[in-house]
Amino acid sequence: MKKHAITLTVNGEERDLIVPSNRTLLDALRDDLGYTDTKYGCGTGECGACTILVDGMTTINGCLTLAATMNGKSITTAAGLARNGHLHPVQEAFIENDAIQCGFCTPGMVLKTISLLDENPRPTEAEIRHGLEGNICRCTGYTKIVEAVQDASRRITGSNVSAIGE
């Protein structure tokens, strides 16, 4: 099987790696580069635990992306959201609204929320639920997650913090 030399910028850091053709981006992030905050859930693009941001605010499923097709891309995972020791406002909103139980879906939920609020800073509840359809949570029943997104929306629009938190 062919191997491919690629460079990824992950959370602002340039990383060179060599991947076999069938390596998913998720496996490259977790097993080759150590970004285990990106989770493996279903492996078939349904649960959203492997959600990452690519080249800005585009969310994709790492489990359905071949690492070798991503040469030169810039990737943000949940581990890259904090700035100067402070969590991202969306992360803070998830904590303060108790939108986390086991925490497995949380990195994907937080990244999807950041992308959602970037596109639509003041979403309605229906828009939030539609926007998070690709992220499954088996603990919370979603009520507290929706509340956390609403709270995050207030934090971001109220304080002029850009969605990426810089």
Added chain:
Amino acid sequence: MSSRVMRDFDLLLPESIEETIALLARHKDKSAVLAGGTDLLVALKFDYSIDNVISLALVPGLDELDFDPARGLTIGAKVTIADVLRSQDVKDNYPALWQAAQVFATPQLRNTATVLGNILRASPAGDCSAALYATGGSLLLKNAKGCRNIDLDDFWISYGVTARCVDELAISLHVPVPAQGEKSAFRRMTRTTEDLSKINAAVCLQMAGETCHKARVVMGCVGPTLLRLPKVEKMLAGAAVTPELLRDISNVVISEIAPIDDQRSSAEYRNKVAGVLVKRVIEAALNAKENDQ
């Protein structure tokens, strides 16, 4: 390590359409084309294996999503569902396609999955495919010998099987300019939005006042391919669309479909709701306000 590991294959990364076609000519049925990958990679994690995966990631000239009031809509091979959803031209001129894109899978999948991939997958549950079958369109296919256009009406042969030859690359889809008075809509039924449709329907009606001149009516998940409903189309053609006609149409639909039991629904249920769904999708097309489609 993921529990679902893809079988070995070589990933080929051509950098032009010509190079892609040369690879297809060399590897033929030993190759699969990767655009969004949301179907192909899932298949590769289950029961599908292939020697060569030809990625379009580095191929330029396949990103075009262009509407021209004189020529119609062109959708390139790498245009995603999310691209379609962001297009005001699609929303204004092809409401059935826009509505299908809106409820297509999940935001993450919409960012990756392509419209042409949905067509090439040849699933009877394809939402964007159903909408495009109703509006009509033709695919531009290219191989080493040249190009050909094939109408969507002739493209789907059976479940997962299309008229594309193994050495052909799908370049783009062309959708004609909407006819005067054209109205279209898409509706589907699922348990949750993320699920594949248990049944879907799309219509494209050419209206003059209350009278329908021409209709294309499509239903999905009720046969091995997406189906047009010729009896319903005939009932609509030249007729005033009255509540009585819609009731009669609703009763006829069951004679034109052949659903099966599968994990998403039963044949019995699909037969029961099909007529209602067709009635509702026609009503949705007719009731759409000019600026609210």
